[in-house]
């Protein structure tokens with residue numbers, strides 16, 4: 230069923246991952262097919278449903294006024310606080326009616342080319358499992374709370390929903406040029422850790438990595454440590470990122486239309502041809518071309534970050 234990548238791409242067909250493309254090795258569980266989809270969503274225990282409810286309540290204590298308006302409206306449209314882990318079938322029906330997206334269960338992180346293929350077809354892969362009480366505050370692998378609570382509300386916004394599909398399509402070209410790391414940085418600094426300036430001095434978070442935890446939403450929008458810089462796609466794709474601590478830099482968009490335009494109108498062929506294989510800029514760097522909203526003190530990073538007991542100020 231898989232085919233090679235061509236210029237004239239049919240995005241409905243699962244692409245092969247080119248042999249010379251570097252990517253993290255993942256071992257496919259035996260019970261899933263080439264699409265990596267679970268045959269059905271897990272049936273959650275009442276304790277697991279209670280974990281969802283407690284996580285939801287905790288986030289609702291910090292998100293109002295800090296989360297993007299589109300995100301808060303998405304939560305409401307899909308009624309994700311109705312109690313327990315949402316049922317993907319019903320949620321997908323509601324989401325489909327709004328923007329044509331669905332949510333599909335996967336066992337774990339899935340390979341990049343499969344992930345791109347689902348996004349290009351407006352399917353959002355969501356982890357099937359939920360964290361435990363022991364890992365309530367921090368988990369390495371994205372679970373159903375991160376994936377559904379963090380990501381799905383933004384898919385109710387028509388422009389952001391289109392951006393996510395375009396991002397999936399962009400994956401084909403990144404594979405052809407062996408520049409998945411660069412495209413990954415764009416995902417990281419927008420879909421996971423993006424900020425939006427809704428009005429002057431009113432910076433909100435729309436990234437799922439920020440919105441699915443209690444600490445980073447305050448840090449990203451209010452703390453003095455991190456840089457806040459207006460998004461520039463070329464610059465972001467050259468910037469390293471940290472996966473296990475608060476970000477030293479956040480990139481800010483004016484609007485989702487702006488994000489969509491910057492991505493769709495960019496000539497990625499030229500960009501990838503000129504891009505070094507490794508990142509050029511450290512994740513705390515401020516460079517000449519930056520439009521800086523807040524030049525961070527980096528106090529949190531300089532004091533040692535996570536594990537040092539440094540306050541996220």
Ligand SMILES: [Fe+2]
Pocket residue numbers: 371375376379380421437438
């Ligand atoms: Fe995520």
